[in-house]
């Protein structure tokens with residue numbers, strides 16, 4: 001799939017400012033993987049689940065469920081992940097339940113900083129590593145990661161552990177996690193943004209934080225909800241002149257002018273992003289739709305795959 005560089009890694013981490021379209025992109029990527037015939041897991045991180053509903057399935061909760069053929073989803077939460085980790089260590093459910101009853105689990109999560117992130121990332125990377133009948137359980141694991149600062153907190157856990165934990169199984173785990181996260185051949189971190197001032201500024205900061213605090217060099221930026229350029233600058237100026245015309249022309253001209261101005265603004269923000277980040281950038285269109293479901297996400301997946309004849313990647 002030549003038009004989709006960086007999107008076919010074993011582990012794909014989708015992050016960016018809240019509301020920029022991370023969950024929508026994670027779902028589109030899952031659809032692309034399923035189109036390639038792959039078996040894919042989308043992990044949301046302690047979120048109000050959005051991915052399974054976008055695929056027309058009920059929320060999965062903390063247990064992995066198949067949302068549609070080939071696409072599985074899960075909502076990874078601190079208590080469920082800690083419980084799983086505890087069971088992994090303690091082995092016996094009855095013992096675990098006696099020792100780690102719910103109140104205690106919540107207490108631990110409150111008082112041990114980073115424990116929630118550790119067990120959630122551990123759970124996700126455990127799935128990346130899991131094998132069934134001698135082959136990987138998942139062809140791809142997509143993480144619908146938290147927004148900016150929380151994503152950095154989540155992803156820097158293995159590195160932080162390496163500085164704290166003495167040699168032993170826990171350290172080996174942290175080492176494996178860190179190697180996986182930092183290996184560009186296996187892991188791609190994608191920054192999602194909108195072509196607007198605050199999201200672009202935040203994407204630039206996130207790129208820097210991932211590099212400096214985590215050691216991850218993002219693979220690419222997805223600029224979502226890019227308004228279409230419909231008018232030339234000259235046409236846009238003429239629309240301004242028509243704004244005072246009697247209805248319906250005046251009202252239509254004002255609406256069109258607004259669209260033109262928005263698109264010019266988006267282009268400016270896109271250029272700012274391009275000059276600040278030396279990363280591949282793909283643009284996804286702003287879809288004029290009120291209801292979001294699988295059909296809308298399929299359209300974004302088509303664009304990502306270059307199915308409408310044009311590559312979404314900027315030259």
Ligand SMILES: Nc1ncnc2c1ncn2[C@@H]1O[C@H](COP(=O)(O)OP(=O)(O)O)[C@@H](O)[C@H]1O
Nearest residue numbers: 018019020021022023024224225285286287292
């Ligand atoms: N390309 C797009 N065009 C128009 N609306 C979009 C587009 N992508 C996402 N949206 C809408 O933007 C909102 C935020 O998307 P979502 O994926 O939930 O963001 P995030 O996960 O980053 O918080 C949703 O209502 C979604 O339907």
Ligand SMILES: [Mg+2]
Nearest residue numbers: 022023047050
């Ligand atoms: Mg989301």
